[in-house]
Amino acid sequence: MIPAAFDYARPTTVDEAVRALADAGDEAKVLAGGQSLLPILRLRLAFPELVVDVGRIPGLRGVHEDGGSLVIGAMTTHHDVVQDPLVRRHAGLLAAATATVADPAVRHRGTLGGSLAHADPAGDLPAVVLALDGELVAAGPRGRRTIPARDFFTDYLQTALRPDELLVEIRIPKLDGWGFHYEKFNRIAQDWAIVGVAAAVRRDNGRIAESRIGLTNMGPTPLRATATEAALAGADADPGAIAHAAESAADGTRPGSDLAGSRDYREHLARVLTRRAVSTAAGLA
Structure with missing residues (x-):
């Protein structure tokens, strides 16, 4: 099927993305890797007035250390999560589970943040981040806030993200020495x-x-x-x-x-x- 008509925005900064989401209210959807959103649009299970494509925003990809945690950009692809040496060393469960997601084509396009924000209970990664006591960082008009994974997933396909907030990073505690x-x-x-x-x-x-x-x-x-x-x-x-x-x-x-x-x-x-x-x-x- 062909999606219903919608407006399209491609911001280049987090602030621009947040403003676009705030202006659209409940009528906007965020496009990350597109592996969950695009099928829903094509099946006309969602009718957003605005799609905000965050693919060009710098700083939303990659992995780095911050004390006892790994910080993973929300736009980091599944493939990059699997291959990243920091994830393999300090959060091996996340790397192992991500390697089972769908197929190579999906893993090269799909993103960790997109999977978590989609909040499908049949998806592999929400349960993994929950088990790892991860935290999710959202940016909105009032600044950034950190949401524990145990509070992030609120219902079927629903999260604690506000309509004007963008998921920007995921923080995973290091579990060195764990099986x-x-x-x-x-x-x-x-x-x-x-x-x-x-x-x-x-x-x-x-x-x-x-x-x-x-x-x-x-x-x-x-x-x-x-x-x-x-x-x-x-x-x-x-x-x-x-x-x-x-x-x-x-x-x-x-x-x-x-x-x-x-x-x-x-x-x-x-x-x-x-x-x-x-x-x-x-x-x-």
């Missing part, structure tokens, strides 16, 4: 995950000192498997203890039912994939 793994189940290669699990584990003297587990497609927003995290704290890093803790992975979730799988099926997958992801992250697989 990690992203496990997902999909029907065919490059398809959306029916369920995905992002796990990061810190071991100490044969025990699991701490774990962080994010769930993909287990509700209208990405979720943390908090019951499993609590059960793993101080547990022996052995298959039995991990399997027992993984049985609570679906607690508190609200997965839907569709042609890809029922709610019960998704809850079963969450338990199985959590056991696999944590076992691998803990160095047992």
Whole structure:
């Protein structure tokens, strides 16, 4: 299909982009890599009066260190996230999960910020950033503000971003020395995950000192498997203890039912994939 008519703006600074969004109010959409927005426009699932293309704004790409965190520009492509040596060294879970996103063509165009702002619970990266206790920085008319990932995803395809705000960077705490793994189940290669699990584990003297587990497609927003995290704290890093803790992975979730799988099926997958992801992250697989 052909998208409905809209006006188009291509600002060259963050301030220009924010002004364009503020002037348009709720009737604007931000175009980053376009891998989520363009299909929606073509299917006429969105009817913006203005599309703000932020592809020419300098400073929104790249990765650098800031103390104990990595700062990733919102327009950094999936490909660049996967290849960046800082991400590989300090946030390996993000690199590993991003490498599973769609196919090479999408990874060369899609952006980390675009994926997070789109907030699809079936997308791989929102659950990963949630598991990593990431923070998202938004720029608006009142300046910049930092939003913890746990507060960023508010409902299905909805975020805490205001209509006049632009996501400009993502801050990820360094997890040096942690094990990690992203496990997902999909029907065919490059398809959306029916369920995905992002796990990061810190071991100490044969025990699991701490774990962080994010769930993909287990509700209208990405979720943390908090019951499993609590059960793993101080547990022996052995298959039995991990399997027992993984049985609570679906607690508190609200997965839907569709042609890809029922709610019960998704809850079963969450338990199985959590056991696999944590076992691998803990160095047992």
